[in-house]
Amino acid sequence: MIVQWYSNLRKPVYTYTFFVCLWGILLFMSIQYHHLPDYSMSDWVMIYSMVAAVLILEHYTFQIPPEGHRLSMDSSVYLAALFSFGTNLTLFVLALASVVSFMHNRAIVWWKHLLNFSAYTFMILCSSAVYSWFGGTTGAFNLQHLTAYLFALFIYFVVNSLIIGLYYLLLYKGRLYEIIKGFLSDVVFAYLSTLLLSIVLVIMIVNNRSFGLFLFLAIGMVLSHLFRQLFKMYNEVTEKANTDLRTGLYSHSYFEEKLDEYMRQSREQGQPLSLVMIDLDDFKKYNDAFGHPKGDKLLGFFGQMVKSHCEPKGLFAARYGGEEFAIIMPGFAKEQARSFMDAFRKQVNDTPFEGVEVFPHGCVSFSAGILEISRETYDKSQLIDWADRALYAAKAKGKNTVFIYGEESRLPPMLENDIYELEQQVKIFLYKDVYTYKHSKRVFAYAMEMAEYLKLRGEDRRQLVLGALIHDIGKLEIPRDILNKKSKLTGDEWEIVKKHVLWGKEIVSVTPKFKDLIPMVEFHHERFDGKGYPNGLKGEEIPKQARLLSIIDSFDAMTTERPYQETKSYSDALQEIHRCAGTQFDPELAAQFIGYMEGKLSEAEAAVTAEGDHDD
Amino acid sequence: MVYDGIVIGLIVGFLRAGWRNGITALSQIRIKGGLIFPILLATQFLLYLLHDNVSFIQQYNGYMFMLVYAAGLYVLVINRKEKGFWWIFAGVALNFLVMLVNGGKMPVSVEAASVLDPIYVDMLKSGDVSTKHAMLDNSTVLPFLGDIIPLTKPYPRTQAISIGDVVMNVGIFIYLQHAMASRKMGLSLLNQNNID
Numbered sequence: 001m002i003v004q005w006y007s008n009l010r011k012p013v014y015t016y017t018f019f020v021c022l023w024g025i026l027l028f029m030s031i032q033y034h035h036l037p038d039y040s041m042s043d044w045v046m047i048y049s050m051v052a053a054v055l056i057l058e059h060y061t062f063q064i065p066p067e068g069h070r071l072s073m074d075s076s077v078y079l080a081a082l083f084s085f086g087t088n089l090t091l092f093v094l095a096l097a098s099v100v101s102f103m104h105n106r107a108i109v110w111w112k113h114l115l116n117f118s119a120y121t122f123m124i125l126c127s128s129a130v131y132s133w134f135g136g137t138t139g140a141f142n143l144q145h146l147t148a149y150l151f152a153l154f155i156y157f158v159v160n161s162l163i164i165g166l167y168y169l170l171l172y173k174g175r176l177y178e179i180i181k182g183f184l185s186d187v188v189f190a191y192l193s194t195l196l197l198s199i200v201l202v203i204m205i206v207n208n209r210s211f212g213l214f215l216f217l218a219i220g221m222v223l224s225h226l227f228r229q230l231f232k233m234y235n236e237v238t239e240k241a242n243t244d245l246r247t248g249l250y251s252h253s254y255f256e257e258k259l260d261e262y263m264r265q266s267r268e269q270g271q272p273l274s275l276v277m278i279d280l281d282d283f284k285k286y287n288d289a290f291g292h293p294k295g296d297k298l299l300g301f302f303g304q305m306v307k308s309h310c311e312p313k314g315l316f317a318a319r320y321g322g323e324e325f326a327i328i329m330p331g332f333a334k335e336q337a338r339s340f341m342d343a344f345r346k347q348v349n350d351t352p353f354e355g356v357e358v359f360p361h362g363c364v365s366f367s368a369g370i371l372e373i374s375r376e377t378y379d380k381s382q383l384i385d386w387a388d389r390a391l392y393a394a395k396a397k398g399k400n401t402v403f404i405y406g407e408e409s410r411l412p413p414m415l416e417n418d419i420y421e422l423e424q425q426v427k428i429f430l431y432k433d434v435y436t437y438k439h440s441k442r443v444f445a446y447a448m449e450m451a452e453y454l455k456l457r458g459e460d461r462r463q464l465v466l467g468a469l470i471h472d473i474g475k476l477e478i479p480r481d482i483l484n485k486k487s488k489l490t491g492d493e494w495e496i497v498k499k500h501v502l503w504g505k506e507i508v509s510v511t512p513k514f515k516d517l518i519p520m521v522e523f524h525h526e527r528f529d530g531k532g533y534p535n536g537l538k539g540e541e542i543p544k545q546a547r548l549l550s551i552i553d554s555f556d557a558m559t560t561e562r563p564y565q566e567t568k569s570y571s572d573a574l575q576e577i578h579r580c581a582g583t584q585f586d587p588e589l590a591a592q593f594i595g596y597m598e599g600k601l602s603e604a605e606a607a608v609t610a611e612g613d614h615d616d
Numbered sequence: 617m618v619y620d621g622i623v624i625g626l627i628v629g630f631l632r633a634g635w636r637n638g639i640t641a642l643s644q645i646r647i648k649g650g651l652i653f654p655i656l657l658a659t660q661f662l663l664y665l666l667h668d669n670v671s672f673i674q675q676y677n678g679y680m681f682m683l684v685y686a687a688g689l690y691v692l693v694i695n696r697k698e699k700g701f702w703w704i705f706a707g708v709a710l711n712f713l714v715m716l717v718n719g720g721k722m723p724v725s726v727e728a729a730s731v732l733d734p735i736y737v738d739m740l741k742s743g744d745v746s747t748k749h750a751m752l753d754n755s756t757v758l759p760f761l762g763d764i765i766p767l768t769k770p771y772p773r774t775q776a777i778s779i780g781d782v783v784m785n786v787g788i789f790i791y792l793q794h795a796m797a798s799r800k801m802g803l804s805l806l807n808q809n810n811i812d
Contacts, residue, residue: 041725041752044760048779211770 013170017115020163024118027125028091039089042209046085047093049210053077053217054097055104060224063231071190071227073220077213078124079156079198083149084205086138087128094120119163127156140206141199153195190227244319246296247303255318255326259380262316262328263373273330273373274337277387278306280323281365281399282358289358299323301353302364309344326384334372334404341368341402349400360434365400367391372404396423397445398438415462419444422469422514425507428476433483436475439556444469446552453596454548459516464545467520471549474504474521498533501525519543524550527584539586547586551577551593554584570601620773621785625792633796641796647698649691656684682720685712700791707784714761714778723752723762728776731766 008014039047054074061072074097081090098117102110136148165180197216204212242254250258259275266273280302287295299319306325310317316328329337349363356363369390371383390405397403429437447468451461475483478500482493489497504521508514523537523546530538532550542550558573568576574594581590630638647653663680689712692705715722729737740751752762765782767775 039760041727041759041764045728045765048765048782052782 013167016166016170017111020122021111021114021118024121025114028095028118028121031088031125032091032095043085043089045210046205046213047089047096049213050077050081050093051096051100053213053220054093055100056217057220057224058097058101060221060228062224062227071187071194073194073197073224075123075156075160076194076198076201076216076220078120079127079153079195080201080205082124082128082131082138082152083136083198083202084138084140087124090124090128091121094124115167119160122163123156123159126159127152130155141203149199153198157191157195193223244303246299247319247325248300248307249303249325250316250318252318252320255316255320255328256380258316258318259328259383262330263380266330266373271331272333272336273328274332274334275371275373275383275387276327276329276337276341276368277320277384277391278325278327278341278366278368279391279395280325281367281395282360283323285358286355290355294355298353298364302348302366305348305351306344309347313340326387332372334370337370337372338402338404341370345400345402360430360437361400367394367399368402369394370402370404396441398441415465418462418466418513419469422466425473426469432476432480435560436472436483439560440469440472442560443471443549443552443556446556447549449600450548450552450593450596454592460545463516463520463543464548466514467517467524467545467549468552470504470508470514470517471521471524471553472500472504473507474500474502476507477503498525501534520546520549522546524553526550528586529583532584542586544586544589548589548593551585551590555593555597570597574598621788622792624785625789626796628789629792629796632793638796645795647691648694652687652691656688659684679720682712682716685715698791699794700787700789703787703790704784705787707780707782707787710761710780710783711778712780714758714780717757718750718762721750722778723756723759724749724776725752725759725762725764728764728766731768731774732776 009018054077057074057077058072061070063070078090078094081093094117098113098120102113105113131148131152134145134148134151136145136152161180161184165176168179169176197220201213201216204216206212208215242251243249244251262273265271280298283295283298286298303319303325306317306327310327314330315332316330318326318328320326329340332340345366345368349361349365351364353364359365369387369392371387371390373383386405390403390407394401394403426437426440429440444465447464450456451464456464478496482489482496485493501522501524505518508517508521520543522534523542526532526535526537526542526546527550528539528542528547530536555573555577558568558576559570561567574597577585577590578594581587626638629641633641660681663684685708689705689708692701692708695701696705711722724740726737726740729740740749749763752759752764756762761778761780763776763778763781765777765779767773767777
């Protein structure tokens with residue numbers, strides 16, 4: 001017990017507290033010792049009144065916005081007592097008030113009472129010394145002592161700031177100057193009025209004794225009450241300003257403010273910090289279908305889900321704007337953030353909501369971009385930008401996904417514009433056949449990876465990547481009934497489907513700069529053995545990139561769910577490609593594709609087992 | 617002086633809680649050993665009546681009052697969990713203390729009593745005022761706990777009171793506020809739930 005006491009005491013803030021208390025009490029004793037209280041009955045009445053005043057004003061402690069420094073007007077009573085009745089009586093009032101307050105507020109830890117008492121003792125003694133040094137005498141207000149009053153007030157204030165400033169300096173670290181400056185800028189006016197009121201009280205107390213004090217007390221209570229109301233109002237308004245009414249989440253501006261704070265915190269504590277940007281998928285579609293009131297309901301619903309999911313984990317969720325949301329995840333590395341977001345995404349997908357049938361996925365869904373903030377990143381706006389980019393990558397991949405910044409494939413800038421342009425064209429599938437849209441996006445993603453893997457450069461790379469994106473554009477012309485037909489196609493219908501490569505060729509050839517993509521669109525259904533369509537080209541007659549595209553196209557078609565087809569697992573699909581190498585597919589390219597995919601799968605498998613081991 | 621805290625407490629309580637809620641709240645007050653209070657009051661009154669007639673009582677009057685006080689303190693202690701009762705206890709104890717050390721009588725300062733009717737001051741000086749009071753002089757122990765606080769205009773009553781009285785009345789006030797106003801909040805919450 002004693003050892004623990006001692007080690008506690010060695011913390012600077014406690015050492016400081018200890019010495020302030022010790023000196024405060026010693027000083028108090030040495031002064032009161034020579035002057036045992038021997039007051040007349042009317043003095044006692046005055047003392048009682050002042051103790052009561054101090055206690056009441058203490059009870060009416062108010063806070064000053066914005067930081068909420070706690071202030072009470074009891075200082076004016078002490079100062080008035082000092083000016084009118086001298087140091088001894090003032091200290092006596094202080095002691096009585098401290099004892100009562102100690103017995104009354106037992107919730108406050110005992111040494112804080114002592115610290116408070118000692119601080120007041122210092123303040124009273126210093127300002128008393130200055131007061132008499134400038135020729136001030138106790139008794140009624142005297143205009144000739146004006147300098148003495150003012151200097152006493154000033155010193156009282158200075159000592160107070162120093163004692164409090166040092167305490168917070170040791171408690172929170174930082175610079176004394178900054179702390180005192182912050183303290184001063186907030187409370188200086190409230191403090192000034194408190195101090196000036198003490199002079200008013202001197203005038204009243206001497207002329208009207210207790211009644212003067214009573215009057216003062218009434219004013220003090222009213223003022224304190226008003227300050228309290230002000231603080232309450234301020235808090236309510238800030239709260240309102242910081243939250244978004246629609247969703248109950250925090251607002252954009254408060255998010256930016258908090259992001260700085262969280263970044264600083266994570267830097268100081270060396271903890272990871274992730275930033276997530278979320279965008280509701282196809283919200284506009286919902287809005288258009290049901291009108292804004294319904295759309296607002298969806299936003300509110302989603303906001304509540306975000307809130308209830310994030311709050312228990314101590315995450316900071318805000319509505320970034322429109323249907324965009326942002327979450328700050330202190331302590332989350334990017335992988336943790338991803339698994340958290342994926343779990344949340346699944347939960348959102350599974351939650352029923354009115355009218356979700358208008359969404360392409362048939363449920364409420366969102367895309368998210370994750371950025372883990374590293375120690376070097378300082379610029380806030382860039383961070384949001386990066387997370388946004390990951391978000392758009394997730395959108396580009398067909399939505400309802402979560403992406404980590406830096407893990408989406410990087411694109412050379414020249415290609416990027418063309419990709420964007422073709423993307424706009426492919427987007428038209430969203431209205432007609434979302435499966436084709438998502439298929440195009442995935443094939444495009446595979447093509448990107450293959451281009452990387454095969455080290456394709458320049459034109460080859462461009463042809464493969466852009467061709468993959470646009471290859472099925474001709475399906476626009478296929479009637480919906482056929483596209484969405486669940487049973488087997490008739491011969492005529494099959495002929496129509498086959499035509500999509502030619503229609504696609506026509507569509508692509510409209511834009512001169514995409515002429516080089518025509519073979520990709522036209523020939524991606526040609527077979528290596530010459531049994532494909534439309535022209536029945538054979539072997540090397542088919543351009544190399546088109547041969548590769550055909551493999552990717554088939555692989556994706558096999559591995560994705562389609563109404564008229566059963567889904568194959570990745571390894572089964574690779575087996576099928578292997579089986580068809582030489583007949584349907586170019587054997588060399590097929591082998592390369594299989595090699596790449598197998599490497600990727602075993603990597604993923606290894607990651608899964610590693611994670612499994614980790615869990616154990 | 618006991619009544620001032622009750623009256624003010626009730627007035628403010630009714631203002632805050634409203635008539636009906638206030639009455640309901642008051643009817644719900646439960647104090648442990650609550651019956652002891654009226655008995656104590658009756659005893660006090662009886663002692664006052666019989667004081668001049670029965671010599672036994674006249675002789676030991678001060679000590680009997682002390683007994684009444686001690687019983688009152690006991691009731692306060694067993695109810696110390698109630699809000700404000702610690703204040704009441706402290707006030708009564710202060711009064712009790714000063715009477716105990718001054719032969720069972722409350723010392724009254726002439727200075728404070730000067731706000732009262734001058735006849736009363738004369739009676740105080742002559743030493744035969746009442747069963748409970750005595751003049752405060754140099755021989756008084758703990759004089760600052762005696763009736764030294766003059767109450768006069770603008771306060772509606774003219775009185776000399778002690779610090780114990782003040783503390784006790786603060787306690788009564790706090791208790792009544794708590795009993796009446798917090799009850800009101802509880803009720804309004806209940807009503808809201810019903811409407812929903």
